[in-house]
Amino acid sequence: MPDPPRDVLHYPSIHRTFLEPHLPPKTPSTASPYPFTTLTFATSLDSQLALSPGAPTALSGPESKAMTHYLRSRHDAILIGVGTAVADNPSLNCRIEGVGGYGGEGLEGQPRPIVLDPRARWEVNDRRNDSCGKPIAAARLDGVKWYPLGEDVVLCGKMKLDG
Numbered sequence: 001m002p003d004p005p006r007d008v009l010h011y012p013s014i015h016r017t018f019l020e021p022h023l024p025p026k027t028p029s030t031a032s033p034y035p036f037t038t039l040t041f042a043t044s045l046d047s048q049l050a051l052s053p054g055a056p057t058a059l060s061g062p063e064s065k066a067m068t069h070y071l072r073s074r075h076d077a078i079l080i081g082v083g084t085a086v087a088d089n090p091s092l093n094c095r096i097e098g099v100g101g102y103g104g105e106g107l108e109g110q111p112r113p114i115v116l117d118p119r120a121r122w123e124v125n126d127r128r129n130d131s132c133g134k135p136i137a138a139a140r141l142d143g144v145k146w147y148p149l150g151e152d153v154v155l156c157g158k159m160k161l162d163g
């Protein structure tokens with residue numbers, strides 16, 4: 001088996017046990033028509049998300065970063081806004097040990113990246129396709145249509161753009 005990439009992250013089983021009640025069930029439930037959604041973000045002590053608008057800022061320490069990637073492994077998709085896509089050019093893959101590309105096979109445990117981009121500001125590059133191999137879906141909200149930019153369609157339901 002090839003060595004995992006150097007940026008592989010480890011998340012201890014004791015922490016996984018603690019998180020389990022807050023995670024989507026491993027067996028999908030049909031009880032709700034809505035997706036199981038988890039909001040995750042890092043803030044500074046003075047409640048900032050970034051040093052300034054558009055400045056990529058690493059706030060998480062190693063344990064928190066590993067937890068974020070474990071959460072990614074337990075969700076089907078990871079959704080960000082277009083400002084974040086433009087500012088950070090994020091990978092949006094999962095780098096926890098055991099997922100596809102990090103000791104696992106194929107795309108196992110890799111979330112699908114989704115960028116909410118109602119005015120088509122984001123210039124798509126191929127970085128995310130390279131990193132996790134899944135097509136990217138960018139959503140335009142006007143007219144409640146969804147425009148897939150890869151081979152797949154991601155259906156997230158209808159959304160209304162105010163104003």
Ligand SMILES: NC(=O)C1=CN([C@@H]2O[C@H](COP(=O)(O)OP(=O)(O)OC[C@H]3O[C@@H](n4cnc5c(N)ncnc54)[C@H](O)[C@@H]3O)[C@@H](O)[C@H]2O)C=CC1
Binds near residue numbers: 049054
């Ligand atoms: N520290 C952390 O954990 C994180 C930090 N960030 C940082 O946050 C900053 C960007 O975040 P945001 O300002 O939230 O911008 P954003 O552009 O990432 O997210 C806002 C989203 O809301 C949509 N939107 C705006 N008005 C709307 C409306 N009326 N109806 C429906 N959708 C609407 C926009 O199209 C956009 O997709 C960046 O600097 C990024 O680095 C982003 C994610 C996590």
Ligand SMILES: Nc1nc(O)c(N)c(N[C@@H]2O[C@H](COP(=O)(O)O)[C@@H](O)[C@H]2O)n1
Binds near residue numbers: 088
């Ligand atoms: N968990 C967390 N900690 C931070 O300090 C952050 N700045 C973020 N930002 C979010 O993660 C994205 C970067 O993802 P990749 O590591 O490139 O895959 C970034 O775009 C924000 O959504 N998160």
